[in-house]
Amino acid sequence: MCGVFGAYSPSDFVAEEVYLGLSALQHRGQESAGVAWIDGGGRMNSIKGMGLVHEALSQSALSEAPVRSVIGHVRYSTNGSSMLQNAQPICANYARGPVAIAHNGSLTNFNELRTTLENRGAIFQSTGDTEAILQLLAHQPKLKPFDALRNALTEARGAYSLVVLMEEGLVAARDPWGFRPLVLGRRGDNYYVASESCAFGLLGASFVREIEPGEVVLINGKGTSSYRLPIKTDRKWLCSFEYVYFARPDSVIGGQSVYRTRREMGRKLASRDTPKADFVAAFPDSGTTAALGYSEASGMPYESAVVRSRYVGRTFVQPTQKVRELGVRIKLHPCGELFRDREAVLVDDSLVRGTTAGHVVSMIRECKARALHLRISSPPVRYPCFYGIDTPSSGDLAAAGQTTADVARTVGADSLHYLSREDMIEAIGLPPDSLCTACFDGRHPDF
Numbered sequence: 361m362c363g364v365f366g367a368y369s370p371s372d373f374v375a376e377e378v379y380l381g382l383s384a385l386q387h388r389g390q391e392s393a394g395v396a397w398i399d400g401g402g403r404m405n406s407i408k409g410m411g412l413v414h415e416a417l418s419q420s421a422l423s424e425a426p427v428r429s430v431i432g433h434v435r436y437s438t439n440g441s442s443m444l445q446n447a448q449p450i451c452a453n454y455a456r457g458p459v460a461i462a463h464n465g466s467l468t469n470f471n472e473l474r475t476t477l478e479n480r481g482a483i484f485q486s487t488g489d490t491e492a493i494l495q496l497l498a499h500q501p502k503l504k505p506f507d508a509l510r511n512a513l514t515e516a517r518g519a520y521s522l523v524v525l526m527e528e529g530l531v532a533a534r535d536p537w538g539f540r541p542l543v544l545g546r547r548g549d550n551y552y553v554a555s556e557s558c559a560f561g562l563l564g565a566s567f568v569r570e571i572e573p574g575e576v577v578l579i580n581g582k583g584t585s586s587y588r589l590p591i592k593t594d595r596k597w598l599c600s601f602e603y604v605y606f607a608r609p610d611s612v613i614g615g616q617s618v619y620r621t622r623r624e625m626g627r628k629l630a631s632r633d634t635p636k637a638d639f640v641a642a643f644p645d646s647g648t649t650a651a652l653g654y655s656e657a658s659g660m661p662y663e664s665a666v667v668r669s670r671y672v673g674r675t676f677v678q679p680t681q682k683v684r685e686l687g688v689r690i691k692l693h694p695c696g697e698l699f700r701d702r703e704a705v706l707v708d709d710s711l712v713r714g715t716t717a718g719h720v721v722s723m724i725r726e727c728k729a730r731a732l733h734l735r736i737s738s739p740p741v742r743y744p745c746f747y748g749i750d751t752p753s754s755g756d757l758a759a760a761g762q763t764t765a766d767v768a769r770t771v772g773a774d775s776l777h778y779l780s781r782e783d784m785i786e787a788i789g790l791p792p793d794s795l796c797t798a799c800f801d802g803r804h805p806d807f
């Protein structure tokens with residue numbers, strides 16, 4: 361999970377807009393941020409830093425940058441360790457000119473690509489997979505950069521939603537399986553590309569359309585030109601977890617409102633099993649929308665009984681277990697008097713490692729709650745994701761190899777119930793063969 365953003369304007373300076381767009385995508389990655397642009401001398405330039413957008417980048421410096429085409433990235437580490445070297449966009453000035461790439465997703469054939477490229481003499485600067493795309497492109501010096509990019513992408517497998525900057529223009533590209541979202545926006549003659557539509561509102565830009573799976577769009581002074589990658593797929597694999605957790609609720613993905621989908625997930629969860637409790641509460645903010653749906657369908661009142669500090673990042677996107685564990689207590693805290701001698705349903709969007717649930721349940725137990733029923737508005741996560749999410753091995757996953765009753769005991773809840781895979785798909789409202797559900801059911805795509 362990372363966020364990518366790109367802006368092209370025939371007349372306006374857009375670096376500050378990219379800063380704002382990245383800020384709107386901050387929930388997709390908090391480890392590093394960066395921007396890249398081509399300077400007046402035709403060289404690629406970039407600024408990258410560790411931390412949140414406002415820590416990594418200077419808004420005032422960008423507001424004065426005289427550049428009309430800029431790309432940016434917020435990173436959450438999956439492939440490659442947490443260090444500045446792996447911050448994106450990754451940039452190069454090669455034989456055919458300047459190129460910069462910002463990538464959301466993970467290439468499943470990165471190791472093969474890297475070995476092949478190293479055998480051809482490539483020297484990798486980072487440990488991330490995005491550099492493989494850049495190296496594949498640079499190893500075709502006879503082709504113009506845009507044609508070399510399209511060729512390079514035919515060799516990549518797995519998940520990539522890209523914004524790329526080159527002299528021919530701003531490029532948006534999405535893998536043929538369509539794992540991660542990527543959308544096109546417009547304000548007047550200015551074009552914007554973003555991981556999620558929520559980034560357009562801040563700029564007064566309107567949503568134009570999604571970049572289709574397998575589509576490569578070139579944006580420049582001639583407008584937009586669309587191309588197809590020559591890779592056939594029998595179905596699509598849009599990540600269902602985008603609806604469960606990753607995306608912002610004010611985004612629309614695959615034509616479906618993330619907010620409405622989460623609310624429906626909560627409603628469906630309540631329709632299957634409703635313990636008699638005094639109230640419904642959420643793990644804020646990720647479980648709030650589903651908890652509202654649960655409250656609506658169950659008739660139990662909703663209470664904002666767990667408080668979230670606004671100034672601490674979401675723990676799931678922190679890269680180490682130690683930071684994650686510390687983060688939960690800093691971030692979430694129960695209102696003790698609401699729980700004392702009462703029975704509550706606690707709703708969260710997902711239960712991945714179980715760290716957050718365990719800490720929150722134990723804090724609520726300290727408030728002398730009578731009973732706590734944990735309800736999860738997605739199915740148990742039992743399998744790893746290889747497409748851009750940091751759940752690399754089943755050993756990290758609370759539900760892998762454990763029954764639901766075991767997980768309930770581990771996190772200290774009196775009962776635990778998950779949304780079924782079928783109900784999740786129905787709540788999303790897209791055909792089952794257009795969604796990836798691999799981390800829930802182990803049905804990984806065969807490339």
Ligand code: SF4
Pocket residue numbers: 539598599600601602744745746747748749796797798799800
């Ligand atoms: Fe999304 Fe899960 Fe598929 Fe990964 S495995 S792309 S998290 S649905």
